[in-house]
Amino acid sequence: MKHTGSEILIETLIEQGVDTVFGYPGGNVLKIYDELYKTNKIKHITTSHEQGACHAADGYARSTGKVGVVIATSGPGATNLVTGIATAALDSTPLVAICGNVSTSALGKDSFQEVDIMGVTLPLTKHNYIVKHIQELADTIREAFLIAKSGRCGPVLIDIPQDVQFDVCDFKKKDIVSPIPAPIPSDEDITRAVEMINFSKRPFIYSGGGVVLSGACNELVKLSEEIDAPVGTSMMGLTSIPRKHENFVGMTGMHGRYAATNSMMNSDLIIACGTRFSDRATGNKAKFAANIPILHIDIDQSEINKNIKATHSLVGDLKYILPKLIDGANKQKKPLWHNEIQQYKEFEASKVVPQPDVMTPKNIIEEIQKYTKDDTVIVTDVGQHQMWTTQFYDFIKPRTLLTSGGLGTMGFGLGAAVGASIASGGKTVVLITGDGSFHMNMIELATAVEHKLPIKIFIINNNALGMVKQWQSIFYDNRFSCTLQHKKTDFILAAKAFGAKGFKAENIEELHSYIKEAFSSNEVCVVDCHISSDECVLPMIPPNGSISDIIM
């Protein structure tokens, strides 16, 4: 039986197990939206803006591990996805973006709402397509899903010109193909890795986002327990080990914990799992772990030796590799090493200034934590509030922190929170944001309210673009160029205008009472938490610096 391109698209999405898509209709996806109208097997969430839809699909994917799907029309619809696609790419989120385009006969004529979105997104996607022949459509969509979720996950874009949505051809359902298998390291390579681990007296496990993506968090914790190694994480790896685990020393890097970075730099082996050694995590690459052997494990072979040279590497799935290492490793306690780490922790603790009972980022985040569960998804935007969240919130379960680590996309949070809340089937999702980030995409409040999503939004409001301002105070001699906000936005009125609840917390009593009220409500709630604009994120290792440059 003949099917139209848009029927084939919808049927193939269903075949791939998709039941939720995010998007925004428009001229060149009318035919696709007509098909969505007819089916009850796919739920479509219409956002306020395509960028929000893309972040929502990303948040949906990050919180579940499933492939997120976003649909946008040609031209501006497609270009509005670009930031979302790049965000997904830099954090390895499996995402399929589907765009309409003008008809094939109108391509290349600068037709109305025509953009070469394949060209635009070429360096941002794992792969992308423009489908010009209806016969190729179904298999292209299948291949897109396969690529998005195989190996190191990432975004794939499919551009479908309008005439292809109308064209007809035969269509047969196919079974879902399992992801392309990851490489398997040789026995010799595994043995050598085990030898390195067994030789080490002061091993340090450095856990990245790849551990979370591969679902190998339990294995990572087990390895750490067996060889008695401390675990430090990158920001993306924060949820790979429960914060309260005795071997957890903290996040490393620019705003990481002193004890974590110092343990790493004083170890005699760094076991790096699922991380790319981003510059935010390493600081000065020449000074980073200059004389420490590095065992680098990643599913993407190009990460080996890209930023930091590895002494030995294993390319493959951590879920497969870590148990092999656990099998071979000597189970041995390392009290001397832990005594030393304890000293770093104590030094660090001695530097912590006691928090008076006032509106500080730490107090706000700790108060929020009183109302969340182990599996509550915490979403952030980008900036100081993001770092405070990663520093002060005690993450317990994997995939409970959704944050734009690689691209650092302000405005990511609310869309991602919508996606995570939809994915959870209506569970409470917390968004911790800043006044700068929230200004960017607060329009998605409309989406959250429309779908009655119990998203609790906490604006850590310092009336400034705090992180940039912090850099200006440290590196630009307090010249606060364009970072002191003079906007008159009343976030409470804004929340109410969108149909959400709004609370303004200017002191700690108000904070306690409004956080309680927000969590006891089923509605979208915005709590505007006012803090001093002088609050800084500390510790800080200046860009291109090392542990010796740390500002405590």
Next chain:
Amino acid sequence: MNEKQHVILSVLVANHFGVLMRVSSLFTRRGYNIDSLTVGETNNPEFSRMTITTTVDEDTKEQIVKQLSKIYDVKKIKVMVRENTIEKELMLIKISITNDTRTEIMNAINLYMGKIVDLTPDTVTIEITAEQAKLNDFVKYLEPYGIIELCRTGITAIGRGNDKIFSLE
């Protein structure tokens, strides 16, 4: 170890629309320099073969190969071993001639085993295929006579003997 070297990569790619852009975009984005890039269909029309030359250190070479292999349309990559590789480049070069210089230029063409493909009273256009160094020499030799224009294809390369680097699926 990390001195810059001249590297020839032979890359088998799917004969798809956009694949040249994917490869060249990768080089641009990651800041790798391309000395030359040639591409053409193979005997199997599903695949094209690219020959890319670049001057890089060992670390960068490793990264180029790894990054290239992440492009979905790139099927196989081989770093060519110079001693075991035939590398050729084609050049078309147009020179001014006068009655005085005609004989000298003709001799040079013969010596370098070039071929005259167009001749007018005051110009001669030569086709020459050779290793890159020989072409460079030829250009240098002809410079004093007045080069009107030239174009070169960039290196294309293939392994010697039975060194079949790709089996075409």
